[in-house]
Amino acid sequence: MSGPTNGTGASERTAAVDATQNGGRVTMQQVAAEAGVSVSTVSKVLNGRYGVSSHTSETVTEVVNRLGYEASLIARSLRNRRTNVLGVLVADFEPFSTEVLKGAADAIRGTGYELVAYSAGGRVDEQVGWERRYLSRVMGTLVDGAVLVTPTVTDVKYDGPIVAIDPHTGRSPLPTVTADNLQGGRLAVDHLLGLGHRRIGMLTGRSDLVSARLREKGYREAHAAAGVPVDEALLRLGAFEPEQGRIGARELLTLPDPPTAIFAANDLSALATLEVAAELGIDVPGRLSVVGFDNIPDSALADPPLTTVQQPIRQMGHDAVEMLMALVAGEEPADTHPTLSTTLVERRSTAALKATS
């Protein structure tokens, strides 16, 4: 009668608690020992399986509560096919991905699913293909399905439930949620055209990304629809980044016959344009109108506040998770490549073209 196994003891603080070797985790072993039953019985009680006497069940429950036991996500995942955990895989936690995360959280609320966001913290050395690595590490074990945020490659060979958000390279075999970049480009340029602008410059995005190409296409389509010819001399590479955007903007604005408006493929280069204009003493929106794309927080704080095209990022996260849940449940989503509308956010960087002096 000397083992700690003599169960139902009424002692308030028993030995099982001091097992601090696992970083303080209480294991099922300890619960079993404390309750004087076997591990499998504890498992049954915890999972509500039938075939346990109500007395045993109560005892176990009491011990579980007293010890504050919680099943290890890991061990459970390893054993079960199903985990009720959804993964959001991101290259890094930056404004776009965290916004997606908020939308994802909105979508799982009240569904019983849990959310795990995973990132190796933007390891530059192995940029391309990070999604494959991550997928291998968590799919089929930790999570039931995954959302890939802006993956660089989409020819993934997993047959598990996966949804990609805004993939870098075109349409892919896997379900995808994207913003309507084409429509966004049109929106921006239509706005400028409506304001009377006819010489509209564009700072294009990274040519290897579909999103960038679609925005440019929107620019061209808007011109065509309005019967305004595109002056190819007014297109410059902005590459989605401030430095290159600044260079392109400067070239455009120092032209003999500069554009009266500039559509930048993203806010970062639009903001750079604003800076260049200020340096050149060009009044915005007095002598130059600027439209961006993305609606990042900074754009509202710019001087003047930037008119820009907003992507419904949060909504994209929400829809991707909803689609993923359907996939996990074995359903076939109605639309596997939904495209979400973009909207124009009018602020003060655009104005009607003044009559030529």
Next chain:
Amino acid sequence: MSGPTNGTGASERTAAVDATQNGGRVTMQQVAAEAGVSVSTVSKVLNGRYGVSSHTSETVTEVVNRLGYEASLIARSLRNRRTNVLGVLVADFEPFSTEVLKGAADAIRGTGYELVAYSAGGRVDEQVGWERRYLSRVMGTLVDGAVLVTPTVTDVKYDGPIVAIDPHTGRSPLPTVTADNLQGGRLAVDHLLGLGHRRIGMLTGRSDLVSARLREKGYREAHAAAGVPVDEALLRLGAFEPEQGRIGARELLTLPDPPTAIFAANDLSALATLEVAAELGIDVPGRLSVVGFDNIPDSALADPPLTTVQQPIRQMGHDAVEMLMALVAGEEPADTHPTLSTTLVERRSTAALKATS
């Protein structure tokens, strides 16, 4: 000679790949079979253990690359004490926690650690104590240490490395990173006092949270330092939320002798104050100055843009993770309860008090 185990075969696409039963995961078993060696040998090669012939090593490496094998995070975690993964545990993914996440990502970049953010999606039913549940589920198995974001309770009994960010209830036994709420409150009220205001109302926060009490204390200290008496009739409960904030603001502004300025304990109630003022036809900042706390994105877009106290949320995430890494490495952090400075962001909701008409 019929088994698939006959190893070194030169066939391009062998059978091992078709094992689609694990959601497409390639397991070490499959790699071993394909390479014609045992599982343990594969493990050794992957972990760079000594005692493997260079020939075997090459064969295995080749197969690993060809099959795109990646170790399962789960299985590895279960076996090893150390995982090189850090956890950020949040009740929900909302603006505050996602901002923390960005800071955390900044901190792990280049350290070799990976980051997992975990959330059960704000299950309302068991609000208090979610941190205990989460901790049990991931500590000691999935992650080496964890950052708790705004936990409701901090008397956690784990001895593993844990750092809390902005805990709801006072100082705790565990290491903590917080914003200087007291200083923030002083900053706000000093600003108002400096503008000439003498009748300054306050919309207080939730009385059960230390942060709220400290902000109020700052309000009082600023008054004391300036030798201005506090008029208790000018304090109203804002409770950190719009509805209650609106009620408090209305009471304050309809007083016979209303305050000329209001310090709201958070932006949400400050924004509510702005709305009430507009409804009442009170010009801000002409007849009323308003200062908030938090600097949420909406505050910059308000009309007028809100002057507010900014918390360095991102920095808090960064510092918490740095502290966590030190803890995991077995080091003793210099300061286990660092407090980060808050700053005043002056926008257009505050102005100098006009001479009384």
Next chain:
DNA sequence: CTGAAAGCGCTAACAG
């Protein structure tokens, strides 16, 4: 140098 075997914490047959 290589493989067989044990075991991390848990669940699911299957016996007792």
Next chain:
DNA sequence: CTGTTAGCGCTTTCAG
């Protein structure tokens, strides 16, 4: 109704 046993994918002794 309960306990024993096997095994999820991996690492690590320990024999061969």
